[in-house]
Amino acid sequence: MGIPDYQALMLPLLKRTGDGQEHSFPSLVEELAADFNLTDSERRELLPSSGQVVFNNRVGWARTYMKKAGLLLAPRRGVVQITERGLQVLKDNPKRVDNKVLRGFPEFLEFQDSKTADPKPEPESAVAEQLDPQESIEAGYHRIHKQLSTELLTRIKGCSPEFFERLVVELLLKMGYGGSRRDAGKAIGKSGDGGIDGVIKQDKLGLDVVYLQAKRWNDGQVGRQEIQAFVGALHGQKARKGVFITTSGFSKPARDYVRDIPDKVILIDGRELADLMIEHGLGVSIVASYEIKNMDSDYFTEE
Numbered sequence: 001m002g003i004p005d006y007q008a009l010m011l012p013l014l015k016r017t018g019d020g021q022e023h024s025f026p027s028l029v030e031e032l033a034a035d036f037n038l039t040d041s042e043r044r045e046l047l048p049s050s051g052q053v054v055f056n057n058r059v060g061w062a063r064t065y066m067k068k069a070g071l072l073l074a075p076r077r078g079v080v081q082i083t084e085r086g087l088q089v090l091k092d093n094p095k096r097v098d099n100k101v102l103r104g105f106p107e108f109l110e111f112q113d114s115k116t117a118d119p120k121p122e123p124e125s126a127v128a129e130q131l132d133p134q135e136s137i138e139a140g141y142h143r144i145h146k147q148l149s150t151e152l153l154t155r156i157k158g159c160s161p162e163f164f165e166r167l168v169v170e171l172l173l174k175m176g177y178g179g180s181r182r183d184a185g186k187a188i189g190k191s192g193d194g195g196i197d198g199v200i201k202q203d204k205l206g207l208d209v210v211y212l213q214a215k216r217w218n219d220g221q222v223g224r225q226e227i228q229a230f231v232g233a234l235h236g237q238k239a240r241k242g243v244f245i246t247t248s249g250f251s252k253p254a255r256d257y258v259r260d261i262p263d264k265v266i267l268i269d270g271r272e273l274a275d276l277m278i279e280h281g282l283g284v285s286i287v288a289s290y291e292i293k294n295m296d297s298d299y300f301t302e303e
Helices: 010-016 025-035 040-044 054-068 084-091 106-111 126-130 133-157 161-174 181-187 224-236 252-260 270-279
Strands: 079-082 198-201 209-215 241-246 264-268
Touching: 010 025, 010 054, 010 084, 025 054, 025 079, 054 106, 054 133, 079 084, 133 270, 161 198, 161 209, 161 241, 161 270, 209 224, 224 241, 224 252, 224 264, 241 270, 252 264, 264 270
Parallel strands: 209 241, 241 264
Antiparallel strands: 198 209
8 A cells, every 4th residue: 555645645634633533643643553554664665855754744644634724733842732623624514624625725835825714726647646745855866866867877887987086086085985086097007907997095094995997888788897807906916995987887697797796896877976076976967956844843842
């Protein structure tokens, strides 16, 4: 069944408060989780950016929207209670309570900053309607991230192999590996390097090193044979650690091979490379930054 969206939680939440009594919000969350037969993994699922529990977050938005519509109230922190309006909605025995129903109340339209009390707003996509506001922001963020990742990968594939090798070293330095660009660049472009495109210190003291292989491929996949050759090159350097980065992908036999060998070899494909560049600020710049804030209820507590 999966985790219900926040609108699907509105009517069940309203029914759970239908006795008119005050209810603890955490207890309502647990009761609703049981109503929807959520698994342990579904109950633990987190929003990627904020680390909040997805289900708790959705119940919270269902509560907030119904409070704005006057169906619920919060007599004190962490407590939910149904209102007379909410009881009337339940008395009408609706099959569903969602944003369309809530738009029938002027307080909710005001909450949405509507210019008119017209209950028929501009149509929204079915997918967008299922997302609560925070999830909508996250969905937009991930669309932008995916587009940027695709653009980065296209640009990288158009660069020279030498530039790509330098990019790989720059990325590992950005990721916190030790040494310097000068140290790392010593092995780049050397003839007869035995399949090694770069060497970078694992720590600032150089107690251990990581060997790099960079393949700027537009098509196809790096296969097991190429990975075996890289591992052989590592052994030639008496090394056991390596990172193989490509702009394309890796075949299943190649990934199976590195999983089964004692050497520590990390494979990074084109999509992972672009994502790491975004994460560590390489080849990208910040256009805008947004903070999401919650009200600090403790601030308003009068002792």
